[in-house]
Amino acid sequence: MSDATTADTAKNPSRPEAVLAADGTPLKKSLNRALRRQKIRALMLIAPLLLFVLISFVAPIGDMLFRSVENQIVSETLPRTVVALKEWDEASGEPPSEQVYQALYRDMFISVERKEHTRVGQRLNYETTGISSLFRKSGRKMDDIAEPYEDLILDVDKGWKTPERWATLYDSAGTSLPAFTSAYEAFVETMTEDGKDPATTKPWEMFYSELYDDIATGDAAGYNGPLSAELAAVTNAVQGFAAPSFADAFTEIEEDWADHEVWGTIKVYAPRFTPGYFLTSIDMQLGPDGIEAQPEEKQIYITLFKRTLIMSLVITGSCILLGYPVAWLLANLPMRVSNLLMILVLLPFWTSLLVRTSAWKVLLQQQGVINDLLVWIGLISDEGRLVMINNATGTIIAMTHILLPFMILPLYSVMQTIPPTYLRAAKSLGATNWTAFWRVYFPQSVPGIGAGSILVFILSIGYYITPEIVGGTKGVFISNRIAYHISSSLNWGLAAALGSILLAVVLLLYWAYDKIVGIDNVKLG
């Protein structure tokens, strides 16, 4: 009964039983007010770092990760083509209709003027090789496609050459010339961006073809502005004109435009967001029938991921094997000796990473110090020099050496807290040295192994410089591939997708580790 009363009181603070501060305000409110100042001060103290991290780290990384699914370039650069392609069925095996080619002509012309066609070509080239050069070559020929229309209209009236004529036409067109209006708007936008005056700049050749299109479709009949007479003259000339096919024009420039695979790629990568980069990262691709495996010769990423994980595990394992005895010595030797040893452990931290890695190159290469020594003492023959660099062995040796301090230090800090009396107690209870170590000392040092392993594994899974220098082709990690896509191939989307997968793998492993060992058991210092 009394319990019920207490619970009731707690739920209903407005009742007279609610605890009040000396001035009559509820105690909770009063306490919050008192703590607020402290909280604000704490926030102010971390604010500089927080802002720095947010601006220089979290935001760019977020943006980078977003690139792994972003694909707006296709639909933004080729908007008309993307819409027109919706009708086309790739399974037919036929190239698309004339409308699609016309839409492509319009998009291409504008994007060539805006110098954007090479970028979209490069983007699509990631998916189907050859599209980049297709776009680049075709870009130069767009004027050729417009040429028959230009000749046609200029034969009628040279006045169409002037920018003013087209400006007047646009101003008076209303809704009667939709194709031309759309082209002219793109023209104005481009000129404004380039800082030129559309009213005085040389008009695009595209205007001729678009005006022809408006006349041919009959839309131009609705025009009744100041240029009605000039337009009528053009209309007359158009009557006997046989317009060339856009499809033929494109195919003539480059045969690949008749290839349904090229069109399939454009259609598949039309949406604003795509899983394409992620699929590439796991050796898949987006085909017309959905997700399918990459052709065998292009499957490299799964292998690289597997290699990265396995080699990181091997490196972590060898760090434990080599680091454990050292950490034990550090924790158990007299202070003077262990301080000296500690300096030796920390020494690599004060040497440049690049220098250490290069030193391994000197030591491990076939004409290097170690091989020379082995030949000299006769352990191996001169012909049988060991290959220890530019392969996985080199990467493992060099990275184990470089990451060893990250294993030793957490191990040492944990071992330092294990009093030697535990071992004595175990021995006094009848345990042999080994049993005492294995049953009593080792279990207590596991948190150190855990912390060291997490550090070493996560560091090595994303390591770049050392595998790059000593890894050759068989010893490189996924991070080297990411770096390649960031700085050489400029396929940032794929780099972002690979990076996202790496991040996800690390988080997954961290989660698994927490489930199995428990993150509370990790002591970093």
Add this chain to the structure above:
Amino acid sequence: MASDSTNDAFVVFDRVQKSYDGETLVVKDLNLSLPKGEFLTMLGPSGSGKTTCLMMLAGFETATHGEILLDGKPINNIPPHKRGIGMVFQNYALFPHMTVAENLAFPLEVRKMGKSEREAKVKRALDMVQMGEFGGRRPAQLSGGQQQRIALARALVFEPELVLMDEPLGALDKQLREHMQFEITSIAHNLGITTVYVTHDQTEALTMSDRVAVFEDGRIQQLAPPDELYEAPQNSFVAQFIGENNTLEGVVETISNGECTVRVADGSLIDAKPVNVTKPGEKTLISIRPERVEMGKSRLHPDAHTLKAEVLEFIYMGDIFRTRLRVAGRDDFVIKTRNAPDQKRLKPGEQIEIGWLAEDARALDA
């Protein structure tokens, strides 16, 4: 006499020396033998070598010279885990990653004992220290006193004949310590095991032990039962280390028939029992327990010498009174008197006369 006791002794230190650095001896010529079932305490200030002796017995330190015998066999070359000696450590050294029951089962497991037998023994050991309910807990979930009991149970569970304890009660509060003193001795006596106990707490040593070995400077200064140690210290170190003690410096005047007279600093004569003095003219330190000093002549021998004293301080302590006096030029002379109805409460500045029975004042080495 030494060789006699060696024959039936269970643990023997025979001329044992220990040096860590090759320059100074931490333990100098230690001879000690204790019979089966004895509770022996090694008592001494820190650095006196008592813990080193214990560690040599346990096997964690090796003797630089001399031999240690266990049940008649030399054990110098036997590794600790084969000695079968139970040990309780200062901070208990309970394995934190094992439960209480696992801790207790550990010595049985390494002896390859069967599971059912193991469980029975663990249960019996836990019951013995009244911790039967706590088998599933981790050491960190126990209080200091409970951990102490578990450590004791673990040292006893494999039924060793010799148990070593290295200041096991040091970390407990006073009340718990007194309780555990009683518990440890009663368990040790009930099981009939031989115990070597190291402490620097003289109360602990006196209340628990059959015999106490007082260590100082790497040597045993005196090895005796508690009452003898307190009432008949063999030298001035033991006299001062055990219990409260008044000392007076002086020179032996006469000596005969187990009694002597000593002239103290202010020229007065006092009676004493010669312990470490043999002839007149020797310098000596007289040791008198505060509770053996008498005020007034009524209980003394008619010819007994007395000293004049001035009361400096009177402290009321409930059951006793503690009075500080200036005697023979020293102002740290303390007497203790029982709080009896007829007992006079002295005031500072009062002049009194004090004396004692000759056998209560021991003339020791100076």
